[in-house]
Amino acid sequence: MKNFKIKSFCKINLYLRVVKRLNNGYHNIRSLISFCNLYDIISVSKIKGNKDNINFIGNFKKGINKKSNTIVEVLKLLRKNNFLKNQAFKISIEKNIPHGSGLGGGSADAAALLSSLNLKMNLKLSKSLLYKIANKTGFDVPIYLIRKNTLLTGNKRQLIRLNKKFHLNILIVYPNLICSTKKIFKKNKIYTLIKPQSKLSIENKNKLITLLKNEENDLEKSVVSLHPKVGRIIDFVKNQKGCYFSRITGSGSACIGIFFNMKTSILAKKMIKKKFPNYWCVISKTI
Secondary structure (H helix, E strand, O other): OOOOEEEEEEEEEEEEEEEEOOOOOOOOEEEEEEEEEEEEEEEEEEEEOOOOOEEEEEOOOOOOOOOHHHHHHHEEEEEEOOOOOEEEEEEEEOOOOOOOOOHHHHHHHHHHHHHHHHHHHHOOOOOHHHHHHHHHHHOOHHHHHHOOEEEEEEEOOOOEEEEOOOOOOOEEEEEOOOOOOHHHHOOOOOHHHHHOOOOOOOOOOOHHHHHHHHOOEEOHHHHHHHHHHHHHHHHHHHHHOEEEEEEEEEEOOOEEEEEOOOHHHHHHHHHHHHHHOOOOEEEEEEE
């Protein structure tokens, strides 16, 4: 295995419905997830010895526990199951995805590393075993093993991968605030009853936008009640020219705006930087 680099792409929840709280404390969720062109970069190389050298760099390296994170967990599980033996790694993760933002950077990093080691180290993990290890690494990690638009059905943890690409223009605003997923779900009192749905029919972009405009993120009220500035961002973004809708992604704190075209999203970013000069803001597209 030669030294290699991996791009781990962030996700956005175009909508999120909390269906049911489970006895184990987790929740059944219905959500439409897309991936966008914002990514961390993971550099991997073999080193001698029996101790890994894991380092986080980049704009969002702060707040990550170097001894307990998804990268460490992937390596731990592979060794526990005897898929990695007598080999240590130097791994550097350039964090371009904000931590605690609802953009799923940690889960994306874990899935990217797991898939790449399986290929580069010729581990020959079956698809079912790959998903099993991903699931043990983190609740959301299996979603990132395939970079396709994905529907979480709300039925246990069933994933439906969609071949259709959405080609959405996205403005992402992060208010330098780490949201605790556990705290947000604990505070949530909104549950949405949904009908079973095996597939999502989206004939064109207009129908997709209509669908999304009629949906919400059930966790948004809890996030805004704890962090009012998130609500101010959402209101400001959705009032910009060309914005179809704005809401949080995941359990926050990042807010997304979906725009008519790239020109309107660029203008909105300029307005955001004037209104909230200290907040991180980026334009992206779904991939």
